[in-house]
Amino acid sequence: MTDRITIRKPDDWHLHVRDSDMMRAALPHTAAKFGRAIMMPNLVPPVATTADAAAYRERLLVALPKGSTFKPLMTCYLTDDTDPDDVERGFREAVFTGVKLYPANATTNSAAGVTDFKKIRRVLERMQRIGMPLLIHAESVDPAVDVFDREAVFIERTFEPWTREFPELRFIHEHLSSKVGCDFVRAKSGQVGGSITPYHLELNRTDWLGWGNRPYMYCMPVIKTEADRRALRKAATGGEACFFLGTDSAPHSIHKKLAVVGAAGLFNAPVAIETYAKVFDEENALDRFEAFASLNGPAHYRMPPNVGTITLERISWTAPEEIKVEGPEERALVYRGGETIEWKVTSVT
């Protein structure tokens, strides 16, 4: 039995830390264990221009603990009115790493997202030309589509046709949640990469709804069936280069999570890398952990892997139930809060 594992320092290819008080509370949890993270642009108002992203990056850098080498990678929130010239400028100036597409109203803070895909064709053409990746929240928002089928329908109606219309455009299917999604990414490997969260690897919809409604398991795309969870575990741990780590850690104040209409998103940064290690251990795949956590993502984004390392050991500890947040948000519930966590980070270089 392996009780200790050292891998290259991982990156988080899908992260929300928000802004101001929440950012200051959430960011250190990721910066302590990851080399880089793709910072999601769904602030209110969104990070929609090069100037917005440069300013947000400054705020993130100021919020980092002293001496941290963590690097935030910025994304552009795509709207109906995004200017292709600004997108290109941001990419060439190394402000933007990619563009993020939210279909309008698909998830938290996506009201400013794209309402009509015809309106973004010029941006996609430009991105294809300059080699800039497109990150997609791949869910249909057609009200006639069942919430559990949103991923499959988006792939069929929109994503798959785009991979043919824009053959040189590189895509990331964010937070994969279904077997259909895994099979799609696999079939388009090279052109499409897929990130996978710790909670989609751990939970099925019976965990979420079967024993009382558990608001801290509510996220978009919603947790699906046991067959989907198994397919995701196979994808993450199978060693295929198209799948990589993206926590989708998404803190909300406790008030927003426990409201009548609750916010989607789970704050998992305090236990994320440890939870992935648990999954790989359970699947007898710890030898493939480094590829998923630290190598496949940079390769898809065409960046070198980190030079540092992280060591995890089989040491039990108890996850905090919540983190404190200054100001009116007060506190945020932690995914797996109060549970025994099997793996512990013992060294980061």
Ligand SMILES: NC(=O)N[C@@H](CC(=O)O)C(=O)O
């Ligand atoms: N995953 C979620 O349920 N929520 C995310 C947005 C997202 O990535 O969908 C958030 O910003 O809270």
